[in-house]
Amino acid sequence: MAKSNDGELAFPFPILIGDIGGTNARFALLLDAFAAPKEYPIIQTAQFENIDDALQNCILDKTSVQPRSAILALAGPIEGDEVPLTNCDWVVRPREMIAKLGFEEVLLVNDFEAQALAVASLSDGDREKIGGGDEHPVASRAVLGPGTGLGVAGLVHAMHAWIPVPGEGGHIDMGPRTERDYQIWPFLEPIEGRISAEQLLCGRGIMNIYRAISAADAREATLDVPAAVTSAALTGSDAAAVETVSLFSTYLGRVAGDIAMIFMAKGGVYLAGGISQKILPALRGPEFRAAFEDKAPHGELLRQIPTYVVTHPMAALAGLAAFARMPDRFGVTSEGRHWQR
Numbered sequence: 001m002a003k004s005n006d007g008e009l010a011f012p013f014p015i016l017i018g019d020i021g022g023t024n025a026r027f028a029l030l031l032d033a034f035a036a037p038k039e040y041p042i043i044q045t046a047q048f049e050n051i052d053d054a055l056q057n058c059i060l061d062k063t064s065v066q067p068r069s070a071i072l073a074l075a076g077p078i079e080g081d082e083v084p085l086t087n088c089d090w091v092v093r094p095r096e097m098i099a100k101l102g103f104e105e106v107l108l109v110n111d112f113e114a115q116a117l118a119v120a121s122l123s124d125g126d127r128e129k130i131g132g133g134d135e136h137p138v139a140s141r142a143v144l145g146p147g148t149g150l151g152v153a154g155l156v157h158a159m160h161a162w163i164p165v166p167g168e169g170g171h172i173d174m175g176p177r178t179e180r181d182y183q184i185w186p187f188l189e190p191i192e193g194r195i196s197a198e199q200l201l202c203g204r205g206i207m208n209i210y211r212a213i214s215a216a217d218a219r220e221a222t223l224d225v226p227a228a229v230t231s232a233a234l235t236g237s238d239a240a241a242v243e244t245v246s247l248f249s250t251y252l253g254r255v256a257g258d259i260a261m262i263f264m265a266k267g268g269v270y271l272a273g274g275i276s277q278k279i280l281p282a283l284r285g286p287e288f289r290a291a292f293e294d295k296a297p298h299g300e301l302l303r304q305i306p307t308y309v310v311t312h313p314m315a316a317l318a319g320l321a322a323f324a325r326m327p328d329r330f331g332v333t334s335e336g337r338h339w340q341r
């Protein structure tokens with residue numbers, strides 16, 4: 001990272017920012033510190049063999065501007081010079097990107113770190129509140145995002161900066177609690193003998209719950225993709241789908257409440273990821289918030305904590321843009337994930 005005149009950290013503009021999930025990749029170009037980001041159409045990761053082809057075809061060939069820096073948020077742990085993505089075949093090779101695509105520097109961050117950067121400054125127009133009291137402006141926040149997987153991150157305010165805390169919180173253990181849970185649990189598909197939150201709270205998780213409900217009730221599971229289950233649930237046309245989304249909301253509330261307690265997130269818990277927006281009407285129902293607050297002996301604490309659904313269509317990009325413009329507002333480390341020409 002270069003240093004600006006006043007000694008603060010800075011990336012050279014134009015800066016390409018990108019949010020690369022398991023299914024979708026979203027990119028935007030920041031020409032300078034003030035211009036609005038120029039957003040590009042969403043890319044389906046499955047349509048390109050690798051990220052370099054996607055960038056060349058969908059971004060670099062579509063503009064005469066040569067980005068000097070790239071800040072990319074990836075779904076997966078960032079280690080070494082070759083970073084494979086979770087839930088997608090792409091491998092990100094920053095050294096090759098610098099050699100072939102003309103960047104001077106590349107910074108990789110975790111995709112939920114980018115979501116955490118976004119929740120530092122979402123306006124009311126970019127979030128919908130679902131219950132709880134007022135937010136404490138500089139208290140910790142947390143973000144959970146059911147999408148292709150389940151991303152989780154915290155956001156802590158310290159030393160005059162917002163510090164994202166990425167982790168693998170989507171992989172915490174889940175157990176049955178109600179009588180109905182005990183009926184369904186034996187039919188859930190485990191990973192190496194265990195049901196983690198991500199086995200339930202993502203696109204694949206919706207199908208896992210739906211199939212388990214159908215099996216527990218000895219009914220045929222006729223719906224075959226998550227979007228079919230959630231749309232049948234929202235129109236009320238399929239009883240198993242309705243129960244799936246109801247249980248999904250309950251389980252999401254339980255995990256969100258646990259994460260809120262871990263971070264003491266009095267600044268709010270934010271639901272990001274593609275699925276939260278798509279099932280927003282269901283999340284406004286009683287299940288999510290009731291499960292969130294059902295945390296004896298800390299029920300009163302949880303009742304005060306606000307929960308939000310992020311409604312910004314490109315929240316991670318907004319977070320990366322805020323960081324790219326003012327890196328010193330955030331405590332983001334570049335160690336081991338920053339490459340320069």
Ligand SMILES: Nc1ncnc2c1ncn2[C@@H]1O[C@H](COP(=O)(O)OP(=O)(O)OP(=O)(O)O)[C@@H](O)[C@H]1O
Nearest residue numbers: 021022023024147148149203226227230273274278
């Ligand atoms: N209407 C819908 N209802 C429920 N799930 C859906 C719907 N449409 C798509 N999905 C599921 O959402 C997931 C994609 O989520 P998202 O749009 O957040 O993608 P992503 O950014 O690639 O995800 P991630 O960052 O977790 O890898 C897929 O599992 C897909 O099957």
